[in-house]
Amino acid sequence: MMPVVLASTSAVAYGISDYLGGVASRRARALRVVSISYPVSIGLVGIAAIIAGGSPTLAGLAWGLASGVASGIAVWSFYVALSRGPMSVISPITAVLAAAGPLAFGLAAGERPGGTALVGMAIALVATVLVSMEDEQGSSVAHGRLTRQLFVLSILSGLAFAAFFVLLAQVPEGQGLWPVGASRVGATVILLVAAVAARESFRFARRLIAVGVVIAVFDAVANGTFYFAAQAGMLSLVSVIAALYPAFTVALAVTHGGERLRIVQVVGLALAAVAISLLALA
Numbered sequence: 001m002m003p004v005v006l007a008s009t010s011a012v013a014y015g016i017s018d019y020l021g022g023v024a025s026r027r028a029r030a031l032r033v034v035s036i037s038y039p040v041s042i043g044l045v046g047i048a049a050i051i052a053g054g055s056p057t058l059a060g061l062a063w064g065l066a067s068g069v070a071s072g073i074a075v076w077s078f079y080v081a082l083s084r085g086p087m088s089v090i091s092p093i094t095a096v097l098a099a100a101g102p103l104a105f106g107l108a109a110g111e112r113p114g115g116t117a118l119v120g121m122a123i124a125l126v127a128t129v130l131v132s133m134e135d136e137q138g139s140s141v142a143h144g145r146l147t148r149q150l151f152v153l154s155i156l157s158g159l160a161f162a163a164f165f166v167l168l169a170q171v172p173e174g175q176g177l178w179p180v181g182a183s184r185v186g187a188t189v190i191l192l193v194a195a196v197a198a199r200e201s202f203r204f205a206r207r208l209i210a211v212g213v214v215i216a217v218f219d220a221v222a223n224g225t226f227y228f229a230a231q232a233g234m235l236s237l238v239s240v241i242a243a244l245y246p247a248f249t250v251a252l253a254v255t256h257g258g259e260r261l262r263i264v265q266v267v268g269l270a271l272a273a274v275a276i277s278l279l280a281l282a
Contacts, residue, residue: 003233004280006225007241013222015248017215022249023257024211028204030079031195036204036212037219038188044220045181054176064179067167068186074098074160075187076194077153085150091132091246093151094158099128099243101162102169106236113237120278123271124240130268131247165239168223169230180227184220241279247272 017037024033081090103121113121146154164183171179195202204212222245229238247269253259261269 001280003229003238004241004276006229006232007238008276010222010226010229010238010242011245012248013218013225014242014245016252017218017222018245018249019252019257020211020215020218022253024208024215028208029200030083031076031191031198031200032202032204033208033212033215034075034191035195035200035202036209037215038184038191040213040216041219041223042181042184042188044216045177045184045224048220048224049177049181052176054174054178056175056178057172060171060175060179061182063167063171064182065186067164067179068183068188069190070160070163070167070186071183072187072190072194074157074164076191077160078157081150081153081157085146085154089146090150090154092129093154094161095128095132095243095246096125097155097158098161098165099125099240101159102165102239102243103236105162105166106234106239109235111234111236113234116278116281117237120275121237121240123278124244124275127268127271127275128240128243128246130264131244131250131272133262133264133268165226165230165242166235168227169235169239171227171231173231177224177227180220180223183223237279241276244272244275 021030021033021037078090078094081094103125168179168183222242226238226242229242250259250261250265251269254261
């Protein structure tokens, strides 16, 4: 039960972070937003790591750093793909790979969830795809068609997100939050390099800094709770729950952003609730 609670908390925090990041990106480009939130998340996780204790090893820090590099690549390629192509196609591709990759890895590694859990996982995969199917109408950005390059970027993003989940789950127990801190360092370096390469400005308005700090808080919570969920339970189970975060992003967009749900997203949200309920009973 505890792994499901932790993974669900991770999904909620990821969803809130993603929603706030999307709102902030309407006023500043995405790489500028993460240039604030990711460095701040290092400090937050570092403080939490000092309080939590633990005995980090070189291997644990290496796994954490590798997961962060994967996370940075995932975020960068996802943002590039979204800025050039149709969101309604790119988001589901990325989402299903991010969820299915760790699930397949866990099963191949010998994890054997029960029948109820397997049904819940299958429903969660479908829910993740459905809630990620966003509408292009009303967007201020003219999106082009899905070219081969954008398709490759979407695949890269999904596989990199999957790699993040898998790599962070490899950290041995008893190391506290230090590997999560290493993960945030890896992701931050990748994204700051991308921001410099894109010639982004590092002069930020106070409001953007404030939003960036809030995003960092939820990002730190999301990564920390997923880490502990993976330590306490099966990767194949906790990863599909954490990958349901788009459902919470969509819910916030409706309740606080004034957006309207598409029929497929309504179905996706309902299936997400069913999936979490089944996995909690497993």
